[in-house]
Amino acid sequence: MPTTQSNSDNDGDKSLATYLIPATIIFVLIASVLCVARYYRWKCAYAWNRFKKCTTLTDVQLDEVVYDRDAFICYNSNDSGWVCHDLLDHLDSSGISTVIHHRDFLPGSVLEEMIRESIDRSRFTVLVLSPDFLASNWCRLEMHIARNRIISEGRDVIVPIILREFPTSQVTRTLAGILTKSYLQWTDDPEGQALFWDKLITKLKHGGNLRPLEN
Secondary structure, three states, X not given: OHHHHHHHHHHHHHHHHHHHHHHHHHHHHHHHHHHHHHHOHHHHHHHHHHHHHHOOOOOOOOOOOXXXXXXXXXXXXXXXXXXXXXXXXXXXXXXXXXXXXXXXXXXOOOHHHHHHHHHHOEEEEEEEEOHHHHHOHHHHHHHHHHHHHHHXXXXXXXXXXXXXXXXXXXXXXXXXXXXXXXOEEOOOOHHHHHHHHHHHHHHHHHOOOOOOOOO
């Protein structure tokens, strides 16, 4: 009898090992793949975005309306350092024409009229979102004007960029509606920045949809 019990225990151990070893191997493989994917997430996302660009037509005409500029840049003056030295440098070098307050608005002009005219004459409106942006009455006015243009033209003309995080208490109904579609989020990760610029420039040149970027 002891021998029979011992053999039964051995068979049970072998049966358990038969299930545990493959399960452990599969778990380790999945964990390894997830770690590698997370580490190289920006490289993978950038490569996928470039692949999509190569497999789609890049000369699609957005519409038949002729605009003066590609983008009107809406931002708060506290974010002017990033706008003037990062954003404009990349857009200018990519051949994207822009309108910004301090450079293009004529002195003595009625500010609200200049804003409306600039938004209407630009293919897109880029919103550089931050706590300072949402605390500014003028920035919120520009956002509302651009939002109304979506309604009147029936197409998405707003490109939202989350430059700095802001509390949910600052999110208005208009902004919430804008962010439910698509937006870009600035990141400190160098590879993430490469993907950020690639998607932004593609959007402003050829239209199409954006997918949110996460830190």
